[in-house]
Amino acid sequence: MDSILPILYLLASVSFILGLKMLGSPATARRGNLIAAFGMGLAIFGTIFLYKGHTGGHLHNLPLIFGGLVVGTVIGMVMAKRVKMTAMPQMVSFFNGMGGACAALISLIEEANRDMAMPHDPVHSLTVIAGLVIGGVSFSGSMIAFGKLAEKIKDLSFSGQQIINILVLAGIVVMSAMFIMGSISGLTMLLVLCTLALAYGVLFVMPIGGADMPVVISLLNSFTGVAAACGGFLYDNMVMLIGGILVGSAGTILTIIMCKAMNRSLFNVLFGGLMSAKAASGTSRAVVGNIREVSATDAAVLMAYAKQVVIVPGYSLAVAQAQHTCHQLELELESKGVVVKYAVHPVAGRMPGHMNVLLAEADVSYDKLVEMEEINPEFATTDVVLVVGANDVVNPAAKTDPDSPIYGMPILDVESSRQVIVMKRSMKAGYAGIENELFYRPNTSMLFGDAKKSLAALVNEVKAL
Amino acid sequence: MDPATLSILYLVILMIFLGIELISHVPSVLHTPLMSGANAIHGVVIIGSIIVMGEATDVFSMVLGFIAVILGTLNVVGGFVVTNRMLEMFKKRQ
Numbered sequence: 001m002d003s004i005l006p007i008l009y010l011l012a013s014v015s016f017i018l019g020l021k022m023l024g025s026p027a028t029a030r031r032g033n034l035i036a037a038f039g040m041g042l043a044i045f046g047t048i049f050l051y052k053g054h055t056g057g058h059l060h061n062l063p064l065i066f067g068g069l070v071v072g073t074v075i076g077m078v079m080a081k082r083v084k085m086t087a088m089p090q091m092v093s094f095f096n097g098m099g100g101a102c103a104a105l106i107s108l109i110e111e112a113n114r115d116m117a118m119p120h121d122p123v124h125s126l127t128v129i130a131g132l133v134i135g136g137v138s139f140s141g142s143m144i145a146f147g148k149l150a151e152k153i154k155d156l157s158f159s160g161q162q163i164i165n166i167l168v169l170a171g172i173v174v175m176s177a178m179f180i181m182g183s184i185s186g187l188t189m190l191l192v193l194c195t196l197a198l199a200y201g202v203l204f205v206m207p208i209g210g211a212d213m214p215v216v217i218s219l220l221n222s223f224t225g226v227a228a229a230c231g232g233f234l235y236d237n238m239v240m241l242i243g244g245i246l247v248g249s250a251g252t253i254l255t256i257i258m259c260k261a262m263n264r265s266l267f268n269v270l271f272g273g274l275m276s277a278k279a280a281s282g283t284s285r286a287v288v289g290n291i292r293e294v295s296a297t298d299a300a301v302l303m304a305y306a307k308q309v310v311i312v313p314g315y316s317l318a319v320a321q322a323q324h325t326c327h328q329l330e331l332e333l334e335s336k337g338v339v340v341k342y343a344v345h346p347v348a349g350r351m352p353g354h355m356n357v358l359l360a361e362a363d364v365s366y367d368k369l370v371e372m373e374e375i376n377p378e379f380a381t382t383d384v385v386l387v388v389g390a391n392d393v394v395n396p397a398a399k400t401d402p403d404s405p406i407y408g409m410p411i412l413d414v415e416s417s418r419q420v421i422v423m424k425r426s427m428k429a430g431y432a433g434i435e436n437e438l439f440y441r442p443n444t445s446m447l448f449g450d451a452k453k454s455l456a457a458l459v460n461e462v463k464a465l
Numbered sequence: 466m467d468p469a470t471l472s473i474l475y476l477v478i479l480m481i482f483l484g485i486e487l488i489s490h491v492p493s494v495l496h497t498p499l500m501s502g503a504n505a506i507h508g509v510v511i512i513g514s515i516i517v518m519g520e521a522t523d524v525f526s527m528v529l530g531f532i533a534v535i536l537g538t539l540n541v542v543g544g545f546v547v548t549n550r551m552l553e554m555f556k557k558r559q
Binding site: 017023032037051101 | 469470473477481482483484485488492494495496497498500501502503504505506507508512515516517518519520521522523526527530532533535536538539540541542543546547550553554
């Protein structure tokens, strides 16, 4: 009987590995997610009914455990079902924070219940402290990232913050070391350490720009994985250990891949905000020139008589929920014999793949979504590029202005096409807060207004031709 | 180092390599669902909260344990449901 739980844990671990593997390919991703979820269910119910503690007894408090499961399931379901596709990134951050908080609470309870008569065990202390600190940082950091993506919290860095960050971090390291060596102990000190960890999470994420939040979330995701693995050490629990380490390492690699897509180092993403706090303002060049406005009618004529139109979707497309209208425009243009493609920048929207998800929702065929490396050489032979609410990913400053914060990021070369039409609500700068020279180029014209309304107007105009 | 700790160390190092290998060749289209899926998997931390809750005897541990179970469940359920919703969008195409 006693070997059933380890076997369930083994099955669960295999399901996590398979799940992650299958999530890596569009054809199998959905099944992969379901397999991992099934494995998680096995592990949870196996633990509840079969787990035996050191003393050999089964778990108590089953009503409370089930109560917690039900409450969490109901809240989690409602939140996950209600959230709009545009708000997915912050939702992931929120759930990540919950996992971090869970890990930190486990450590608090473990320490509070520690048998003081037992001799001090540094390895045990290390796992408790690591779970607490990493879980705490992950929780508060994720909440700040959540707030930033929901645009409830602004970027903030103040002079001397670097020093404060280092002091808080040093405090955490020193206190942790003292705990592990056994020179301090007890719940009060642990709460102090917990507060420091929470504060560090806030200070760490605050100065990082909102556009870099996906990288931060991915990093905090791997943190929570490590915190979960600490719980695995604590209870010699294989499934926690395997699940946690797997996410910790996969999350770290994913973070690095995302940084590479922006052509930046992880260090630059994490600490760039702090470094530039002093040297801020006056970084980006002032842009001079005139902008040209175009009416929906003229824009429709330009596109309907083009050979090839490339649509560049951005975050405003998501905000305006305009993906269906965009797909309609594509169909109308195709009925006029125009070749329509979508150019998807790896970091368009708020997360890699954000645009693909949205356009897929509107039934846009997968092979029309072209990645940056493939589409860039094609712009020279493209008649019209329609930029729908994208900004930073088409900003030529990334290539020409070494002072620009986005300098070095690979961009879509839309300006090499014959005509660029930019749909925008106003002349407001993009998410990175920088001017865009593209709007002042002679072959660029602006179509102002809400993305959905403008697209609908274009659909009607193209139809009428 | 005792054999048990040593075998755990083996496991950890092999898992790190496995994690790297699993993620390395994924198209950027799937980064978001992948992050979300990984997010759900580290919800396995809920097992720890169930264990502390099940062994809790005092009020302090019970209250914190109960909250931990709720938060862990949120991570698991929310994580898998959000990932599934994202991937539903991809499914229609096939």
